[in-house]
Amino acid sequence: MTPAPAPSVGRLEVICGPMFAGKTTMLMERIRQARAAGVVVGVFRPARDTRSSPASIMTHSGLSLGATEIDSADEVLAGRHACTMAAIDEAHFFAQALLEPCLELRRRGAHVLVAGVDLDHRGRMFEPFASLIPHADLVQRLQGTCARCGRPSTHTQRLVEEEGRIVVGGDDLYEARCAACFKPPSGMAP
Numbered sequence: 001m002t003p004a005p006a007p008s009v010g011r012l013e014v015i016c017g018p019m020f021a022g023k024t025t026m027l028m029e030r031i032r033q034a035r036a037a038g039v040v041v042g043v044f045r046p047a048r049d050t051r052s053s054p055a056s057i058m059t060h061s062g063l064s065l066g067a068t069e070i071d072s073a074d075e076v077l078a079g080r081h082a083c084t085m086a087a088i089d090e091a092h093f094f095a096q097a098l099l100e101p102c103l104e105l106r107r108r109g110a111h112v113l114v115a116g117v118d119l120d121h122r123g124r125m126f127e128p129f130a131s132l133i134p135h136a137d138l139v140q141r142l143q144g145t146c147a148r149c150g151r152p153s154t155h156t157q158r159l160v161e162e163e164g165r166i167v168v169g170g171d172d173l174y175e176a177r178c179a180a181c182f183k184p185p186s187g188m189a190p
């Protein structure tokens with residue numbers, strides 16, 4: 001199949017929401033669809049996220065797809081995908097540093113897909129999403145199911161008392177909650 005031509009105008013899409021809402025699943029589906037159409041897709045994940053193997057992104061249900069592990073947000077700018085399509089999972093690990101590389105990719109004509117958690121364990125807006133969302137062509141905020149009451153989840157409840165906006169863990173440390181069941185940690189914000 002002949003690769004699809006690069007679009008002349010880039011596109012920035014954000015897939016955000018709490019943990020356990022299907023963000024990575026949606027990202028994987030988009031990657032599969034693009035590759036089926038012949039688009040070169042760069043897939044990236046942060047090295048700091050130690051939950052899945054270095055060479056893949058992984059859903060909570062165990063599905064995985066090959067990915068490049070990167071330490072720095074600037075690394076998304078390298079490679080053949082830079083003018084076609086870039087998919088970045090767990091974007092909150094890169095914080096504000098991911099904003100400029102994403103905008104630069106779009107300027108080059110790339111279709112940029114960014115997935116990650118948009119509210120931290122205190123319920124505050126998480127970078128890079130606070131900055132990315134106003135620039136996005138499309139924002140999809142996904143919901144899961146509140147582990148307490150079954151309503152749609154909008155928040156991520158941290159189940160252990162640890163400070164720091166990034167604490168790596170899965171369902172051993174976090175739980176999906178609706179806004180009514182979400183309880184931010186007591187004490188002063190760091």
Ligand SMILES: [Zn+2]
Nearest residue numbers: 146149178181
């Ligand atoms: Zn609830």
